[in-house]
Amino acid sequence: MKQLIIAGREFSSRFFIGTGKFASGSLMAEAVRESCSQLVTVALRRVEISSSSRSREDPVISHLDPGKVQIVPNTSGARTAEEAVRIARLARQSGGYDWVKLEVTPDHNYLLPDPVETLKAAETLVQEGFTVLPYINADPVLARRLEDAGTAAVMPLASPIGTNRGIETGAMIRIIIEQAQVPVVVDAGLGLPSHAAAAIELGADAVLANTAIATAGDPAAMARAFAMAIQAAEIAVDSDPGGEKNMAAASSPLTGFLR
Amino acid sequence: MNKISIQVNGEKMSVDADISLEKLLSSLEINHDHVSVAVNDEVISRESLSNHRLRNEDQVEIIHFVGGGGRI
Numbered sequence: 001m002k003q004l005i006i007a008g009r010e011f012s013s014r015f016f017i018g019t020g021k022f023a024s025g026s027l028m029a030e031a032v033r034e035s036c037s038q039l040v041t042v043a044l045r046r047v048e049i050s051s052s053s054r055s056r057e058d059p060v061i062s063h064l065d066p067g068k069v070q071i072v073p074n075t076s077g078a079r080t081a082e083e084a085v086r087i088a089r090l091a092r093q094s095g096g097y098d099w100v101k102l103e104v105t106p107d108h109n110y111l112l113p114d115p116v117e118t119l120k121a122a123e124t125l126v127q128e129g130f131t132v133l134p135y136i137n138a139d140p141v142l143a144r145r146l147e148d149a150g151t152a153a154v155m156p157l158a159s160p161i162g163t164n165r166g167i168e169t170g171a172m173i174r175i176i177i178e179q180a181q182v183p184v185v186v187d188a189g190l191g192l193p194s195h196a197a198a199a200i201e202l203g204a205d206a207v208l209a210n211t212a213i214a215t216a217g218d219p220a221a222m223a224r225a226f227a228m229a230i231q232a233a234e235i236a237v238d239s240d241p242g243g244e245k246n247m248a249a250a251s252s253p254l255t256g257f258l259r
Numbered sequence: 260m261n262k263i264s265i266q267v268n269g270e271k272m273s274v275d276a277d278i279s280l281e282k283l284l285s286s287l288e289i290n291h292d293h294v295s296v297a298v299n300d301e302v303i304s305r306e307s308l309s310n311h312r313l314r315n316e317d318q319v320e321i322i323h324f325v326g327g328g329g330r331i
Contacts, residue, residue: 019327021326047321060324093295
């Protein structure tokens, strides 16, 4: 597979990790280490004002080494382009992060991304110099429009966030991959290492997982399993797999039968 | 002392006029090493927290990075 380069940065791992839902910062850090991932996403949130309801401070950033991983704030929680742009600007001003995983999800039940607002926000953020990685439904036309707007990658969903259902949008992801000039990162819904491997075998440049790892009984082991599956799929793609056929094709010699 | 009305993370509050951001954070028992503060959408640098005075109707956001993948 050709080297994965996003906005000039080279990645030796095709596995990106979301850092939400882990039971603790140290469990998250261990999983990131085991995964060998070089890109993780974080979220920006309001601090609880009343100290009684404030959860014990465990700043996620302190568990991550920016020298080893690219830290990418996401705009989760944004329901409109305007909200997403505001979150991205605050993230940049707070920590100097100019990569952003753009998520605009007004729909509460399925957390599906709003294509119109996502495109609008992407145009603004690209103009402001952000490296924009938009989370989208698996819509090849939208992927094209975002690429034209200057996003550094596209991140189509495999199935709704956190559902662990694997690739339900395969036919459309295939078209996105066929047409894209920017890296395609399959995101959301990947529940098992085999799902991640299937995405790479389809031709995706990378995958992102969070829930599958964070909610596993042993997150570090699951992270390692994903990393191995992704690597296996990468080797498989490079080994030029034989194509599919409708009818059987014998793999044993068709002569010299004992009968 | 005169009071002003501000919003902190969407909650209305009445505080002393001219209060600094640093004082506001300590009155809320928030450790300012771990948070970023924005007033009317502009992030205030850590060094400026002690001399940035709040004015009536200011919108203060106290934010921090948390774990996040998709929406959580």
